Amino acid sequence: xxxxxARCAGLDVHKKTVVACVLVTVGPEVGKETRTFGTTTPDLLxxxxxxxxQEVTHLAMESTGSFWVPIYQVLEGQLEMLVVNAHHLxxxxxxxxxxxxxxxxxxxxxxxxxxxxxxxxKPQRELRTLTRHRSNQVERRAQLVNEIHKLLxxxxxxxxxxxxxxxxxxxxxxxxxxxxxxxDPKLLADLAKGRxxxxxxxxxxxxxxxxQAHHRLVLAQLLTDxxxxxxxxxxxxxxxxxxxxxxQEQIELLDGIPGxxxxxxxxxxxxxxxxxxxxxxxKHLASWAGLCPGNNQSGGRRRSGKTRKGNRYLRTTLVExxxxxxxxxxxxxxxxxxxxxGKRGKKRAIVAVAHSTLETAYYVLSRHQPYRDxxxxxxxxxxxxxxxxxxxxxxxxxxxxxxxxxxDKAA
Numbered sequence: 047x048x049x050x051x052a053r054c055a056g057l058d059v060h061k062k063t064v065v066a067c068v069l070v071t072v073g074p075e076v077g078k079e080t081r082t083f084g085t086t087t088p089d090l091l092x093x094x095x096x097x098x099x100q101e102v103t104h105l106a107m108e109s110t111g112s113f114w115v116p117i118y119q120v121l122e123g124q125l126e127m128l129v130v131n132a133h134h135l136x137x138x139x140x141x142x143x144x145x146x147x148x149x150x151x152x153x154x155x156x157x158x159x160x161x162x163x164x165x166x167x168k169p170q171r172e173l174r175t176l177t178r179h180r181s182n183q184v185e186r187r188a189q190l191v192n193e194i195h196k197l198l199x200x201x202x203x204x205x206x207x208x209x210x211x212x213x214x215x216x217x218x219x220x221x222x223x224x225x226x227x228x229x230d231p232k233l234l235a236d237l238a239k240g241r242x243x244x245x246x247x248x249x250x251x252x253x254x255x256x257x258q259a260h261h262r263l264v265l266a267q268l269l270t271d272x273x274x275x276x277x278x279x280x281x282x283x284x285x286x287x288x289x290x291x292x293x294q295e296q297i298e299l300l301d302g303i304p305g306x307x308x309x310x311x312x313x314x315x316x317x318x319x320x321x322x323x324x325x326x327x328x329k330h331l332a333s334w335a336g337l338c339p340g341n342n343q344s345g346g347r348r349r350s351g352k353t354r355k356g357n358r359y360l361r362t363t364l365v366e367x368x369x370x371x372x373x374x375x376x377x378x379x380x381x382x383x384x385x386x387x388g389k390r391g392k393k394r395a396i397v398a399v400a401h402s403t404l405e406t407a408y409y410v411l412s413r414h415q416p417y418r419d420x421x422x423x424x425x426x427x428x429x430x431x432x433x434x435x436x437x438x439x440x441x442x443x444x445x446x447x448x449x450x451x452x453x454d455k456a457a
Contacts, residue, residue, distance in 0.1 A: 050158030056151030057107035067148035203255035305371025
């Protein structure tokens with residue numbers, strides 16, 4: 047095979063050690079040298095000095111968990127680096143050691159057989175860290191709310207069965223009163239605000255329970271944790287808002303897509319960026335995010351088409367936004383959802399809407415044009431003859447005969 051890089055290196059990355067293999071091609075001969083380094087900053091600087099002494103121009107390593115990140119940060123800008131998907135580096139089965147893994151990576155890089163994964167620039171990586179931490183905080187808060195629901199069930203207080211949000215203004219006031227050892231259901235129900243006041247009779251029944259001292263202790267701690275998370279998320283929102291100022295135009299374009307709000311747009315910018323030229327097409331972007339069907343065929347038979355593992359944060363955010371997009375009246379996402387839900391099921395239909403949303407975001411960002419909805423009747427208008435035949439057949443199966451007259455002729 048043709049040699050693409052005469053001086054290259056492969057890194058086998060672990061938590062405590064990094065095995066580096068350097069291949070130097072001089073004519074028909076190939077020199078090989080392997081060393082093991084630690085992963086502390088002084089050790090990584092020593093690795094950089096050694097690579098410089100070997101005049102290495104290109105380097106490759108697997109994207110193993112988060113262990114590759116500090117190595118990438120130390121070596122960034124010093125030489126050409128490729129962070130490669132581990133699935134693309136499966137070696138021939140047999141004996142496997144850290145040294146042989148490093149040699150295999152270097153050998154594949156030497157012949158140009160590796161494809162680099164997408165590693166965003168530093169400002170985007172910093173924004174990505176913030177948005178991912180915020181997503182984790184939202185998940186923690188949801189877990190705490192679920193714990194409050196379970197705790198109230200133990201006390202036989204059915205507040206969640208009457209109030210939609212037990213941590214709203216009314217629900218929070220009732221929980222605080224319970225912490226203050228208030229036991230009168232009528233007084234607790236009088237704390238309701240707004241439209242919830244019309245449900246005071248139901249609240250009086252739901253708030254009759256037995257709250258003991260250990261319940262109050264746990265409830266107080268859960269509410270304190272939620273308040274702390276709310277403060278932290280507000281701080282994250284302010285920091286993220288400052289960092290996305292350069293991308294405000296793109297965020298406004300994304301905000302026009304059904305299901306995408308300010309927060310979802312910030313996640314898309316942090317995970318994907320605004321330069322769509324790094325993805326050959328919208329389908330490549332959907333595949334990278336793990337939102338397209340798998341391709342698994344053998345012997346002319348199609349096997350499981352489940353979606354591949356992709357960007358977890360982007361995928362989760364888009365699926366959540368698709369839930370809202372599928373409910374927007376007279377919109378293309380709603381039409382797409384109902385078209386697929388009957389045949390494929392609601393879960394697959396939601397993933398398809400998320401797939402469509404990401405492809406739409408790709409075209410909006412690449413063309414710098416606002417979103418234009420195709421309309422809720424897009425699939426009917428695309429081929430009206432097929433729709434008419436299907437509806438006529440259903441009516442005839444019910445025992446009726448219909449004569450179709452166009453509206454302009456009927457008038």
